[in-house]
Amino acid sequence: MKAYLAGPDVFLTNARENAAAKTAICARYGILGQAPLSDAGTLANLPEAQAWRRIYLDNIEMMQACDIIIANLTPFRGASADSGTLVELGWFLGQGRPVFGYSNSAEYFDARSQAQLAAIADPIPGLAVEGFGLPDNLMISGAAEYGGGLALALPQDGKSRSFDALDIFEACVAAAAGALGGKS
Amino acid sequence: MKAYLAGPDVFLTNARENAAAKTAICARYGILGQAPLSDAGTLANLPEAQAWRRIYLDNIEMMQACDIIIANLTPFRGASADSGTLVELGWFLGQGRPVFGYSNSAEYFDARSQAQLAAIADPIPGLAVEGFGLPDNLMISGAAEYGGGLALALPQDGKSRSFDALDIFEACVAAAAGALGGKS
Numbered sequence: 001m002k003a004y005l006a007g008p009d010v011f012l013t014n015a016r017e018n019a020a021a022k023t024a025i026c027a028r029y030g031i032l033g034q035a036p037l038s039d040a041g042t043l044a045n046l047p048e049a050q051a052w053r054r055i056y057l058d059n060i061e062m063m064q065a066c067d068i069i070i071a072n073l074t075p076f077r078g079a080s081a082d083s084g085t086l087v088e089l090g091w092f093l094g095q096g097r098p099v100f101g102y103s104n105s106a107e108y109f110d111a112r113s114q115a116q117l118a119a120i121a122d123p124i125p126g127l128a129v130e131g132f133g134l135p136d137n138l139m140i141s142g143a144a145e146y147g148g149g150l151a152l153a154l155p156q157d158g159k160s161r162s163f164d165a166l167d168i169f170e171a172c173v174a175a176a177a178g179a180l181g182g183k184s
Numbered sequence: 185m186k187a188y189l190a191g192p193d194v195f196l197t198n199a200r201e202n203a204a205a206k207t208a209i210c211a212r213y214g215i216l217g218q219a220p221l222s223d224a225g226t227l228a229n230l231p232e233a234q235a236w237r238r239i240y241l242d243n244i245e246m247m248q249a250c251d252i253i254i255a256n257l258t259p260f261r262g263a264s265a266d267s268g269t270l271v272e273l274g275w276f277l278g279q280g281r282p283v284f285g286y287s288n289s290a291e292y293f294d295a296r297s298q299a300q301l302a303a304i305a306d307p308i309p310g311l312a313v314e315g316f317g318l319p320d321n322l323m324i325s326g327a328a329e330y331g332g333g334l335a336l337a338l339p340q341d342g343k344s345r346s347f348d349a350l351d352i353f354e355a356c357v358a359a360a361a362g363a364l365g366g367k368s
Contacts, residue, residue, distance in 0.1 A: 011312040052316040056326030077300045078262010084323035086267050090274020116261045119303045128195040132236040139268035142240030 001180060003100075003173075004063050005035045006089065007072025008082035009164065018164055025170050026070075029177035033070075036062050063091060068180070070172060071101040073140060073152060074163055079113040080136050089143055098180065099147030101140070102172035103154055104161035109136050149179050185364060187284075187357075188247050189219045190273065191256025192266035193348065202348055209354050210254075213361035217254075220246050247275060252364070254356060255285040257324060257336060258347055263297040264320050273327055282364065283331030285324070286356035287338055288345035293320045333363050 003026055009018050019035035026033035036059045043051045063069075069092040073081035080086070081103070092099050105112070110131025117129070134141045135152055144152050153172035155161060161168060187210060193202050203219035210217035220243045227235045247253075253276040257265035264270070265287070276283050289296070294315025301313070318325045319336055328336050337356035339345060345352060 008311075011314070013311070048316045052318060052322040053326065053329075056322055056330070059323065060326075060330075077297055078264060080262060080264075080267035082321070083264035083267070083270050084321040086270035087274040087277065087321070087323040087327055090271040090276075091278035092274075093271065094275035094278025113261055116304070120300070127192075127197070130195070132232045134236060137266070137268040137271070138236040138240055139243065139271040142237065142244075143271055145237075146240065146244075 001030065001068065002032045002034055002066040003176070004066035004069045004088065004092070005033045005072075006069050006085045007074075008076045008085060009072055010035070010037055012164055014164075021166060022169060025166060026173055029173050031070075031173060031177060034062055034066055059088070060091075063088060066097070068092070068098040068100060068148070068176065070169075070176060071099070072103075072169070073101045073136060074104040075107075075112055075136070076163075079109065079116045081140065086140070089140070093143045093147045098149070098176070099143050100150060100172055100176040100179075101144050101148075101152050102168045103135050103152055104163060104165055104168050105135065106155040106158050106160045107135075109134050148176065150175050185214065185252065186216045186218055186250040187360070188250035188253045188272065188276070189217045189256075190253050190269045191258075192260045192269060193256055194219070194221055196348055198348075205350060206353060209350060210357055213357050215254075215357060215361060218246055218250055243272070244275075247272060250281070252276070252282040252284060252332070252360065254353075254360060255283075256287075256353070257285045257320060258288040259291075259296055259320070260347075263293065263300045265324065270324070273324070277327045277331045282333070282360070283327050284334060284356055284360040284363075285328050285332075285336050286352045287319050287336055288347060288349055288352050289319065290339040290342050290344045291319075293318050332360065334359050 005022050012018050019037055023033040038055050071085050071089050076082040110129055113129045153168050189206050196202050207217040222239050255269050255273050260266040294313055297313045337352050
């Protein structure tokens with residue numbers, strides 16, 4: 001069972017150590033974690049217009065080779081999860097491949113949306129803020145629940161974790177392994 | 185040719201008028217636009233936990249019935265496009281159904297990301313900001329280019345439009361119709 005480890009974790013300064021730690025956790029649950037880390041050496045030699053297409057195609061190729069996605073959906077530069085991660089989440093859903101995700105934030109989406117609107121002048125005053133008591137946009141919770149059979153893994157103690165904490169990730173991996181019928 | 189008209193336009197106070205205007209533009213290019221508007225009357229009678237699942241399942245059902253997606257990817261409450269729209273974009277990509285999108289913002293992603301970091305304290309200092317001279321995360325540009333054959337439709341005059349302006353949407357519809365071989 002190969003899992004695509006999606007998330008903006010690739011932007012961490014210690015991205016390789018983070019990916020190694022995630023992969024080690026997956027291995028404990030019989031899952032082969034695949035982290036979409038770019039080869040900085042190769043990319044450095046490419047013009048920008050080629051570099052981003054190389055990363056895109058490499059990511060898609062890795063996704064094609066994975067059975068499931070385990071996505072870090074912790075809010076990233078805004079009220080919601082990282083945008084690239086969400087495209088990848090939708091791709092797995094569209095492919096009919098199981099979708100799992102977690103967030104290290106204990107805050108609800110509507111609270112984060114209101115904070116966002118307070119910090120950055122709303123270009124569209126009066127626009128509805130919907131929350132439904134969910135951690136993020138309902139399409140994300142729906143993708144997890146209908147695509148993988150589980151709710152998003154979230155802090156159970158009401159305390160947000162740092163972006164790169166791994167205990168909620170591990171809870172997500174354990175739940176995914178259970179939902180998929182154990183080791184394979 | 186049925187097009188799923190994705191976007192946070194559904195949160196506009198005049199969402200129905202906006203959807204009607206978009207549908208009329210699509211019709212001029214031989215495309216049947218489908219806007220995922222919820223029936224507020226039905227939803228008002230449901231508990232929150234049922235309401236969001238009803239919206240999710242209705243959206244997925246409408247997506248299943250559409251051949252292509254035309255997504256409003258104008259930045260929404262953060263550096264990137266609306267999160268639900270991105271899940272839908274990824275779904276069409278995963279299904280192998282053509283993906284088209286537009287943004288009314290003339291700003292680049294890295295500039296918006298920096299503005300976001302300046303406005304809201306960065307919970308993860310030192311995290312890389314990647315831009316590649318693109319309007320948003322590279323997975324979005326890649327989805328449009330490799331999934332629909334076109335770059336995202338953007339303001340060509342360097343001037344951002346209001347969130348609900350429709351001229352860039354129309355340019356996107358025209359380009360999509362052309363890419364798909366005209367009326368069908």
